[in-house]
Amino acid sequence: MALRTIRTIGDEILEKTCREVKQITPRISTLIEDMLETMYDAQGVGLAAPQVGVLKQIVVIDVSEQGDHPIVLINPEIMELSGEQTGQEGCLSVPGKAGIVTRANYCKVKAYNENMEEIIVEGEELLARAMQHEIDHLAGVLYVTKAEGELMNVVSDEEEA
Ligand code: ZN
Numbered sequence: 001m002a003l004r005t006i007r008t009i010g011d012e013i014l015e016k017t018c019r020e021v022k023q024i025t026p027r028i029s030t031l032i033e034d035m036l037e038t039m040y041d042a043q044g045v046g047l048a049a050p051q052v053g054v055l056k057q058i059v060v061i062d063v064s065e066q067g068d069h070p071i072v073l074i075n076p077e078i079m080e081l082s083g084e085q086t087g088q089e090g091c092l093s094v095p096g097k098a099g100i101v102t103r104a105n106y107c108k109v110k111a112y113n114e115n116m117e118e119i120i121v122e123g124e125e126l127l128a129r130a131m132q133h134e135i136d137h138l139a140g141v142l143y144v145t146k147a148e149g150e151l152m153n154v155v156s157d158e159e160e161a
Pocket residue numbers: 090091092093133137161
């Protein structure tokens with residue numbers, strides 16, 4: 001496994017649309033392992049493949065306290081959104097900043113896991129926010145386009161995705 005370089009805002013790859021993953025190759029498996037390692041190293045709660053320069057529909061998320069519940073979402077599709085939450089959001093590709101974003105409070109996603117088995121993941125609050133944030137990345141959308149008002153400066157221990 002290896003750490004990958006996280007692309008930051010201004011890099012045009014972050015605004016491109018990602019392609020579907022057709023099958024899990026050794027290269028894809030390595031990418032997923034590297035994405036998890038990179039996310040944990042950066043103390044993020046989520047990371048999408050374009051953030052490490054790969055235009056594929058792959059997302060990793062871990063919103064657990066211990067960082068021991070990784071979720072891998074390949075070709076994720078949002079099936080259901082409901083409710084509303086307004087709160088602070090950050091992004092590993094927008095270091096040192098946070099913004100207030102309103103998102104659905106509940107999110108249900110259909111995806112494939114790292115073995116290409118179909119999975120359904122439901123989440124509320126932070127997990128729902130992280131899934132919506134990361135799936136936006138796959139469409140080339142950064143949270144800054146959805147933030148209300150100006151971004152704030154934050155210290156580095158905030159949760160970023
Ligand atoms: Zn992000």
